Amino acid sequence: MHQTFDAALGINLLHVNQDGADHNRAHFDQWGITCLNLMSSPGAGKTALLERTLATLTSELKIAVIEGDMTTELDADRLRQFGVPVIAINTGRACHLDSKMVAGGLHHLAHEYDPHTFDLVLVENVGNLVCPAEFEVGEHAKVALLSLTEGEDKPLKYPVMFQEADCLLITKMDLAPHLDMDLEQIIANVRQINAQVAIIPVSAKTGEGMEDWFDWVQSVVNDRCVTVR
């Protein structure tokens, strides 16, 4: 006969990832770096947005990119043309970046460069609207992208991503004349879930809205300079 015992744990299932994210964030803070985590479904335009962002913001900020991709370095190669360090992390079969993978990227950055000289690290997550929302990597703010072609209902169907976001970029605005997409409805659906998120419609192709996006990035970097340094 066995007596059954009960052990109360009350431990967050993702505590290991969370501890790793806090550790990464402590490094960023120590180096005076702001980290943004960019997340979206595949093909929403993360890499195109980063290309346009690097082309403009590298004159004002020292930037590095951590690029998550399941198997290839295609995206990383596109971004290296802008002369910034791009650390590619192949996640293999994993559908998201976790804090341990990003820690590997940070060690690489610290080993190859002087991390104190950087202002901004942009993490391009694996294209996926579900998993990345649950795995913090040490970012100071989350940026979600939703392309105009994806449909007004996506914020309702994938609410956790949109609820977690600090900034939402509605991308591919140049396609608006060709689509029966109701921008106001997209925004209303997002607002049901997240009253605070900054919503910026953009087009990396025409440059529409990009100034607003750059201003938002600058404001996050500046706010953190005030609080951290």
Added chain:
Amino acid sequence: MHETDMTQALVLTVKDWWDAQPETPKISKIHLTVGQFTCVEPASLQFAFQVQTQDTFLAGATLVIHETPLIAFCHHCQQDYFPDLGIQYACPTCQSAMEDIRSGRELKIDRIEYHCADASMSEPSTR
């Protein structure tokens, strides 16, 4: 897909607890709380748990998943409400945005049920 990673995290956390026990308890049940407003599918978690615990210290253990509903609190109306997942998240009474989630975001290992080897079988403590 990420349920595989979460199961791995679960197994490692329970292993830490197991390793810290003076004897080697036999774990019969692990109780998890999974909120409705998370990206976790309980059926996938069950499947991953069965696969990943085969031939390990958790072989034969049952994963008990308690799902918690999504409940939000509307500050304007001063009351709880149940958002309709996938359809409507704003307060049904005043249409205020869902801001204060009171339940549904939990991902927690609550407790472990276990028993120890028979007292007659266990070695006398020397420490």
